[in-house]
Amino acid sequence: MFKLAPSILAADFARLGEQIRMVEEAGADELHIDVMDGIFVPSISFGMPVIRSIRGESGLFFDVHLMITEPVRYLEEFVKAGADGITVHAEACEDLKKTVEKIRELGVRAGVSIKPETPVSALQEVESLIERVLVMTVNPGFGGQKLIPACVEKVRELKLHREKTLGGYDIQVDGGIGLANVKAVAEAGAEVFVAGTAVFRGDILQNVKAFKEEVGLAD
Ligand code: DX5
Numbered sequence: 001m002f003k004l005a006p007s008i009l010a011a012d013f014a015r016l017g018e019q020i021r022m023v024e025e026a027g028a029d030e031l032h033i034d035v036m037d038g039i040f041v042p043s044i045s046f047g048m049p050v051i052r053s054i055r056g057e058s059g060l061f062f063d064v065h066l067m068i069t070e071p072v073r074y075l076e077e078f079v080k081a082g083a084d085g086i087t088v089h090a091e092a093c094e095d096l097k098k099t100v101e102k103i104r105e106l107g108v109r110a111g112v113s114i115k116p117e118t119p120v121s122a123l124q125e126v127e128s129l130i131e132r133v134l135v136m137t138v139n140p141g142f143g144g145q146k147l148i149p150a151c152v153e154k155v156r157e158l159k160l161h162r163e164k165t166l167g168g169y170d171i172q173v174d175g176g177i178g179l180a181n182v183k184a185v186a187e188a189g190a191e192v193f194v195a196g197t198a199v200f201r202g203d204i205l206q207n208v209k210a211f212k213e214e215v216g217l218a219d
């Protein structure tokens with residue numbers, strides 16, 4: 001039921017292939033891949049060439065989180081590079097519905113993310129079309145930040161909303177997730193946990209194991 005998606009943003013890029021194999025062997029469920037354009041968020045990370053290279057190294061589900069303006073321009077290229085699922089930001093799309101429809105047409109899992117200040121209502125026009133909602137628990141742009149508690153309340157609100165509307169998406173959280181808070185966030189309604197620093201800092205195998213034990217993550 002619960003899933004762990006380590007974010008490679010916190011990996012050692014000089015040893016990326018090796019570290020991805022470690023999280024895979026340790027039982028990670030998906031690999032979270034953060035793409036940043038320096039416009040939608042202040043930082044720049046990496047793009048298609050990196051995804052293409054690691055695609056050859058790993059059989060994990062590639063969960064690509066696009067923190068880029070007008071992602072509709074690049075969806076096809078990310079799928080060709082190896083994305084299995086693409087999550088776009090509601091705030092970054094001029095036509096969110098069209099963007100989601102395009103992801104679906106490309107045959108990969110469609111997700112939409114909302115920043116801490118964006119309300120759940122921003123999902124309205126696409127909630128029947130998506131398989132994942134990513135509730136950001138920090139302001140996107142950097143790893144290693146502290147979780148914003150109000151975002152956990154938003155997870156709770158979204159879960160109730162999903163129950164009422166019979167939504168078919170899962171709820172993912174991203175930013176500042178670690179052993180100290182994962183249980184509380186799960187209790188609020190999150191099912192998929194992104195963790196960068198908490199997985200890649202220190203002993204990777206041990207970190208994944210501890211995470212899975214803490215919330216009873218499914219194998
Ligand atoms: C932040 C990214 C996150 C980030 C999480 O903008 O979307 O995926 O890598 O990193 P931690 O777990 O260190 O907060």
Ligand code: ZN
Nearest residue numbers: 034065174194
């Ligand atoms: Zn992310």
